[in-house]
Amino acid sequence: MADQEQPTKNEGGETGGEQSDNHLNIKVNYEGNEVFFKIKKTTPLKKLMEIFCKRQGVNQDQMRFVFDGNRLTGTETAEQLDMDDQDTIDVLVQQTGGF
């Protein structure tokens, strides 16, 4: 963790090809479509979920966010989940059944 934490000197500097800062590019896969997010490693994923659902016009409590086989509640950060750049979060719609 300590070695990743670099003081952010680059104020207006464009991000080069490498992810030198504390951000990751995360793919969100929903019904075969991928939406890309650039997210700070220490930001709770709740933020991403909210933005995603708002953009898609879907109701958040109908959506299940899954990473590495585990559900995400939103409190997790990319860092805690040991996410790598270009990792994928899957989004599934609620499943119901009766008959």
Add this chain to the structure above:
Amino acid sequence: MPPKRRNAAKKTTQKKRKKDESDDEDFKSDYKHVRLSDLKSGGGRILLNNLIVLYNNFEIVDDEEDNTHGVRITLGEPDFTNSSSFRRVFIPKEDMIDICASHTKQLQVFAFKTKNSIKNIDMYDPVDTSSKSQGFIIMTPSDERHKQSSKSFCTFLNYFTSQPNSCLYEISDNPPPDLISDLVKPIKDATLDAENTNFDFKKPTQSLVTTNVQKSSVRRNVKKTSSPKASTSTSRKRSRNNLLNTSTDSIIEHDYNPVADDEWLSQYNHKNHLDLYKDDVTEMNHVDDHDHDDDDDDEPTLIDKNHDPEKVILEYKKIKITNQDLWRCNKGEFLNDNIIDFALQLFQDSFVPDPSTHPKFHIFHTTFFPLLKKDMNRVIGQPTNLHLFRQDFIFFPMNESSHWSLVVACHPGDSKNRKLMYCDSLFSGTNQSHFDIVNEYMNKRFEMEKNDLETNEDGITFERVRAELPKQTNSCDCGVYMIQYIELLASQFMKSYPVQNNSLFTKKQIDQKRIAIKSEINRLSMDYSPINDQDLSSSSDIIEL
């Protein structure tokens, strides 16, 4: 209704439709005749306006034997501490007019008007856009404004029929106008003011997923608070995802008149649905004798919490349970993935197997199979650190077309006895495509794990079998049966596989299972306090690319 009359009525409907069509260029005229049984049940939400749109939990009833045809809907304030607060209303087909159904690729629209006006109808609305079987009901009281609403009604349907892959069906007859006026009750202008009908149908080009999200609130004034149930609700807000841009005047005041409501209910109340709920309550008290006896006294705190359907009341091992989810534990409701995962997790946490006598098993979450189906290679490594081939049973819960079923990989490590067993509480066939997916996954896992196994097999094949287990007798319990199957199969070795035992458990145990899950959630939610995480992130923390 005599057949002759029906035909005449049908003609009227078609005429009227034609007229609407000419009024509205886009309106499609390709009606098809469809039976009630062709429709599926679903859930939805309300759009309150002159046109009363009930996008709600409903069940199509089309029972030849009982000669029951119509729609059953759930009414009332969700009060999770009191199951009898849920009111079921059965609307017979004869009382429905102007029935239309429209199928889009994603959504089924089911709309009708009722002969009688339904005053102050308010519903609990589990929002559910997940499966194709979802739809909604539109009910408009047919009074002298009939024509006016009919226009909106058609425009509304037109919105859906303009979606790709959709078509419009007409499924019933329209009774002659005189019959309608006889039955119609006067309706309060506040609810049915024509001014409020201004549906602003922009271009119906926007797709269903990207529609406007807007908040509207429903105010409900309780006049008579004689019953304890009624006194608990005064006003509340609900956010809803309007499929349409309604007029700005989306706040509608309703006079709540329990007496009138009850009258209407007694008229339509389907058999002894309410009595069934009463059973629930007594049984719950019986099951949890000591800690739930005084529950009634504690209600006020619980009720407060229960008013927002989307409120998370419990987080258990990453599974968030909302009030809506809890509501699904009630008799007659469909279970969703949250409840199933919760119940199965709870089972695994409370069941302490004795390794010498009990099977070793792994139960996949409900989210696993959809991902397996979507992109197997990406999830092939899951679960990590678990030797599937050293388990006795691996359970794959699966959901398709609003139906839960189960595939169990039995003794995957035993070359002579390995089987894929299909367990379905409703259908008697087997689903080969489900088998294929599980088979492919297990084969890929075998490649990954075989070096750790004492085996000289190159590849594996599973015998595909079907279990004969107790079956559901209704159209709502498959999720509960699936949970019951898993718990029974995981906790003991049966005499033989596939299991052939139709009396492994009783219907009563299924009902009790619902109650047990519900009371477990209630119990655990007492201690749950949501983490109040303050949002300190700035806008630069996340950027959509």
